[in-house]
Amino acid sequence: MTDSGDLLVVLENVNKHFGDLHVLKDINLAVARGEVVVVIGPSGGGKSTLCRTINRLETIDGGTISLDGRPLPAEGKALAGLRADVGMVFQSFNLFAHKTILQNVTLGPVKVRKIAKADAEREALELLERVGIAAQAQKYPAQLSGGQQQRAAIARALAMKPKLMLFDEPTSALDPEMVSEVLEVMTSLARDGMTMIVVTHEMGFARSAAQRVVFMADGQIVEENTPTEFFTGARTERARDFLSKILTH
Numbered sequence: 001m002t003d004s005g006d007l008l009v010v011l012e013n014v015n016k017h018f019g020d021l022h023v024l025k026d027i028n029l030a031v032a033r034g035e036v037v038v039v040i041g042p043s044g045g046g047k048s049t050l051c052r053t054i055n056r057l058e059t060i061d062g063g064t065i066s067l068d069g070r071p072l073p074a075e076g077k078a079l080a081g082l083r084a085d086v087g088m089v090f091q092s093f094n095l096f097a098h099k100t101i102l103q104n105v106t107l108g109p110v111k112v113r114k115i116a117k118a119d120a121e122r123e124a125l126e127l128l129e130r131v132g133i134a135a136q137a138q139k140y141p142a143q144l145s146g147g148q149q150q151r152a153a154i155a156r157a158l159a160m161k162p163k164l165m166l167f168d169e170p171t172s173a174l175d176p177e178m179v180s181e182v183l184e185v186m187t188s189l190a191r192d193g194m195t196m197i198v199v200t201h202e203m204g205f206a207r208s209a210a211q212r213v214v215f216m217a218d219g220q221i222v223e224e225n226t227p228t229e230f231f232t233g234a235r236t237e238r239a240r241d242f243l244s245k246i247l248t249h
């Protein structure tokens, strides 16, 4: 695989163990700039671990991961720089409970990007507007609905002007009526050209926003295809079996 300028993220032969457990097995994945990749698959298949290795929340035992043509730094200042380039949104919103929504969004830009507070606040309000919660800026996370908190978490990640956004089941902790408001924000982000890796079982999102679906099971990429091809004609028994289970829910 050549690391051309169009590729933002490249994983080559990535392996990861937790003790005896081989959780990532020779993962090869290249994500182009502006591409949206949905990762789906059964529980325990390694989807979260994959995301966590990409922003170095987990180390890898073998292979290489590069971002924007550069290998991931192991530690130190370069690693902090990389983390700032990769926004991550988790199932649990992970907002700072004792800070307002506005403070949550401005913290990274001020501390890490060294942006002046007034500028950071202006940009934060624009982002909160974009995700539809500008009216909540002065509230604390506990005063917001789950959907609003997740949109705040997305705004916080975007405030760092990341090159890549990782989403790990961003809607799975939400009440059903709040799922669509978060997916709408993600869809508009995709339309605006953000490079995204999204772990989700929301097939509507995959179909409308993703260029590619990656099916992961038992630590391996079993199959990848366009959403339409994948959902209507999965090639492997493993993927068809998985789809029959999520489709009957």
Ligand SMILES: Nc1ncnc2c1ncn2[C@@H]1O[C@H](COP(=O)(O)OP(=O)(O)OP(=O)(O)O)[C@@H](O)[C@H]1O
Pocket: 018, 021, 023, 041, 042, 043, 044, 045, 046, 047, 048, 049, 050
């Ligand atoms: N910190 C850890 N220490 C030991 N084992 C771990 C750790 N994190 C994950 N695992 C194991 O690694 C495997 C992959 O886990 P991972 O969380 O990546 O799966 P997943 O595909 O995200 O699953 P889910 O759909 O349930 O979120 C699982 O067997 C899990 O138990």
Ligand SMILES: [Mg+2]
Pocket: 047, 048, 049, 168
């Ligand atoms: Mg997971």
